[in-house]
Amino acid sequence: MNAMRHVLAVAGSDSSGGAGIVRDIETLAAFGVKASVAITAVTVQTHDHVQQVDAVAPDRVAQQMRAALSANPIAAIKIGMLATSATIAAVVTVLADYPGIPVVLDPVLVSTSGRALLTPDAMDDLRELFRSCTLITPNLPELSVLAAPAGTTSSDSMADQARSLLTAGAKAVLVKGGHGDGAESIDILFQADHAGQSFASPRLAATMRGTGCTLASAIAARLALGDTLSMAVAEGKAFVHRMLRET
Ligand code: PLP
Numbered sequence: 001m002n003a004m005r006h007v008l009a010v011a012g013s014d015s016s017g018g019a020g021i022v023r024d025i026e027t028l029a030a031f032g033v034k035a036s037v038a039i040t041a042v043t044v045q046t047h048d049h050v051q052q053v054d055a056v057a058p059d060r061v062a063q064q065m066r067a068a069l070s071a072n073p074i075a076a077i078k079i080g081m082l083a084t085s086a087t088i089a090a091v092v093t094v095l096a097d098y099p100g101i102p103v104v105l106d107p108v109l110v111s112t113s114g115r116a117l118l119t120p121d122a123m124d125d126l127r128e129l130f131r132s133c134t135l136i137t138p139n140l141p142e143l144s145v146l147a148a149p150a151g152t153t154s155s156d157s158m159a160d161q162a163r164s165l166l167t168a169g170a171k172a173v174l175v176k177g178g179h180g181d182g183a184e185s186i187d188i189l190f191q192a193d194h195a196g197q198s199f200a201s202p203r204l205a206a207t208m209r210g211t212g213c214t215l216a217s218a219i220a221a222r223l224a225l226g227d228t229l230s231m232a233v234a235e236g237k238a239f240v241h242r243m244l245r246e247t
Pocket of ligand 1: 011
């Protein structure tokens, strides 16, 4: 069994199955990768309403991560909903002991239905986590919140906002264009000392919940399988496009 690649998903549960850990496990399975999990929060959700969020105790999140990392040869870590600043701090502590494992962070801030999935006071802690990450995958609204001091939003260009996350310590930032407009959905990968690299796919009318979870998990799966970052992003984006086409 250990010949298979393992990815650790650090994420919240979503009772509707539309997002969160269910999406992560489905995506990892589609790439032939085994999933280990550390649940950060239990959420009660339908497809259009988040009814309840219960954060798991931060120590328990860290214990789940350490148990998964000792049980399996984890080749990549995907992080989604973190719920609170104390949980972020716990995750940072664990990651510090595993500097060689690539980490993909989907910076989940709010649900599509508008419920906060990370407490607003946790933005600075989230920026601290960037230093431990190989890749961060914000959408456009998340990028403008993350690029600005707490309580404000940035009016810088998208590229300047992305580069400010690199300055904050991220090794790479993939800005997702799904919330933009135009005939193509264009994601742009920013890395220090590189020109931005674009990944385009035709924009589809279909919408699907959990696309952020799916993309970040797909990229983590491909990194675990040995892809370079830009190969992993291309494969991940193609996978999300196929899923949207089949919706
Ligand atoms: N619930 C959980 C547990 C999530 O992790 C996420 C996003 O990552 C969401 C809800 C939000 O998903 P959506 O915006 O597709 O509703």
